[in-house]
Amino acid sequence: MKIFSQKTRPYLILLATVLVLAVIDRGRGNVLSGATVFSALQYLATLGPVALGLSLTMLVREFDLSVAGVFGLAGCVAVLLGGDSPALGLAAAVLAGAASGFIQGLIITRLQMPSIGVTLGGLLTTIGLAYVLTGNQSLTFDNMDLALFLSARIGLFTPRSIVALALAAAFAMALYWLWIGRDLIAIGSDRRAAHTAGVRVDALMVLVFTTSGALAALSGALLSYSLASASPSGLSEVLVPATAAAILGGVSLSGGTGTPLGVTAGVLMLGVLRAGLNALGAPPFAHDMSMGAVLLAVAILDAPGIRAHFERLQTLTRSRTETQAP
């Protein structure tokens, strides 16, 4: 196996981030500490499932913008309905997310629409629904016991981060061992060929969008429970980091590549970056800037144009050496 490949990229980037932060820290132990690991895992707890769902849609060469809206909507639904029974609120939130993904998936497959347009409508609609449900106010959740339980530390973990890690592991195993992973990669690589080969393309696409909605909803609902509050605005800031994590995690925009473990490494990298920069006393916008810079760098490296430039350069040098040889 090559050391530098699309598959190893997320782990290498994660390693490089830790190393760079540790070097900047110069052995004072601010970065390489349990606190950094803990807050990186907390970051994973919030963002991991969202990035996981988004990466599934990217695996089949689509893009689900609506995760950001569903994330916020689910938090509001959970807090509104979970007053008496948090489980009911959670179930309703996840169901709402799944339903939103299901409807969008149906529209995309039945009408053969580009997913960006449909999920843009979905994003705006779910944000609007969240505003309507909450009456444009932030809600508080009375069940402090649950909030404390969800944020209780178990070593380096909390129940929320354990859920996120378990989900990542479950999806990793499902995609690795079950036929579904192979079929999703086939759809993402060449949809027509996959269809010809007997893959149920449409059904799987709907399933992917449903899963993406449900995962975003689960994560949004758990976050709102643990913060003991929900508000329609301000929660839409998950789109940038979730996309960044998926891309950093080795998911290609041209479809067909990416693994749940890679995406998890991508989220952890962003979490380590944030925690490390905090530990180093960097201002809060340093995280935004470095995340934007890294995402831009990966977008450039992934661009089809740069591969064409590179190949042209290769053939040029090769032909030059060939003409020199005789």
Add this chain to the structure above:
Amino acid sequence: MKPSAISDMSIPVTPGSSRLAWITDRIDLVDGLRIAVFAALAITAVLTPGFLSVPSLLALLTTLSFVGCVAVGMTMITLSGHIMSFSLGATAAAAAVAFVHVLNIWGLAAGVAAGLATGALISAAQGLIIGSLRANPIIVSIASLALIYGILNLLTGNATLDVNSGSVLAAAWRRPFGIPVETLAFLLCLAVGQFLLSFTIFGRRVFLIGSGMRSADVLGLRVWRSVTAVYAWAGLFAGMTGILLATRYNQANMEYGVGYDYDAIAAVLVGGVAIKGGLGSMWRTLAGVCLMATAQVVLLLYGFRQEWQYLIAGLIVLLVVVLQSRRRS
């Protein structure tokens, strides 16, 4: 629609298989529906008590102009086949900050130039990356969004920048000829945009690239140049929004323009610019901007609270996107 002549050729004319398809091939159902919705909304608006008053109309014209300028920029991006940009709102904020900063030192004209140039440069850099390397436009714009806010935060410390002289414009200049200055600026942006699309070679290239990037390549167009220019213009128009906001409030803030990207793309799609690119015009965007703004005011006058507007805006966009697909399939 004249400017879409090139793109019309690229859509294969398929013989309708059913009678319904035969009709929809000839009468554009979506545009028919759109006109009906516009007419219905116009009648509702006129019949709504309180809508047809001078202060209400002036307020409507002012607010729609802010999103309108961003929408003009977004139209360029959508037409050229790059769907949308998530960073135009942030670009407007950056332009507002640059405008007020330079205004305080060198005066109004230099400030406007600095604001427009800031917007154009930020956006052109993205266009260069997207056009020359074929990087994904959505991802580049999302990355730029994070970068722009990071840099703005670094430069301003998230503080509000005030105009030194107290007010950018004297009271007399706020409404030349009785029209809000924001509306005049919006109309200017629209006119410039439509002029570029209709009467310049650049405009033809935008439609061609939007209809099919590969065919533009095959024709030997230097696509990266046109794409960079598209983004530069888009940034310039977004910069205009920043300047207008700063002029209106006599200060600049990072929060300016937040969410305008969504409002702008909603207006562009509702007006009937094809999300796949290559089909549309500034007039359609104008119609979309007016429709969304009018709908908001009417909802407000009928006592719907603000949050319903968000939901209805989202549903309208979803509906429009779905309806657009029927024309193609």
